[in-house]
Amino acid sequence: MGQIIIFLVLLGLGYFFGRMAESRHYKRIHQREQAYRKLLVMPEKIPPLEFSQHESTLVSGNVVISVDYFKTVAAGLRSIFGGRVAAYESLLDRARREAILRMQEEAKAKGADAIYNLKFETARIGQNAGQSLGSVEVLAYGTALIPTPDMRAERIARNNLVQGK
Known part of the structure; x- marks a missing residue:
């Protein structure tokens, strides 16, 4: 009986602290996504024509996210009955979005x-x-x-002209 109580307490703690950590992480992700909204990210293999004069370089971002105790138990139960493992879907969503943000930070x-x-x-x-x-x-x-140095100088000159400098 004592082991069941310990299991339920750990399960409850895992659920509470896991949800809290996930909620905080999503909040930070939303804030950072707003900050990088203007930096286009596209899956196309060939860049659009307006970027044909840009220089290019490889950028990457990676993240490792751990599963909380509750998600481990929930996924284990789901594997018995089959179906979607929703507990892991949010984990993968957060990991993908965080990796993209880190890649955008490097590109910026x-x-x-x-x-x-x-x-x-x-x-x-x-x-x-x-x-x-x-x-x-x-x-x-x-x-x-990445715009070439000539393109950057042209942008600065255009912005100064628009601002009346």
Whole structure:
């Protein structure tokens, strides 16, 4: 009986703290996505014509996110009955979005206007006795399109003209 109570307490704590951490992470993701809204990210293999004069470089972002205790138990129960494992869907969603944001941060630091040819790689890490997911790693990578020095100087001159400087 004592083991069941400990299990239920751990399950409740896992649910509460896992939801709290996930909620905070989603809030930070939304804020950062708003900040990078103007940096285009597209899966096309060929960049649009307006970016034909840009320089290009590889950018990437990766993240490892761990599964909380509640999600592990919920996924284990779902594997008995079958169906969607919704507990892991939010985990993968957060991981993908965080990886894209980290890639955008790198591209922005390099002065990029856009990222094309977006790709993802995922990996499962830290399995517990081969039974559960443990953690998931997501790598997002693509080609950043960076304006040439001449294009940047032209933009500055155009902005100064518009602002009346």
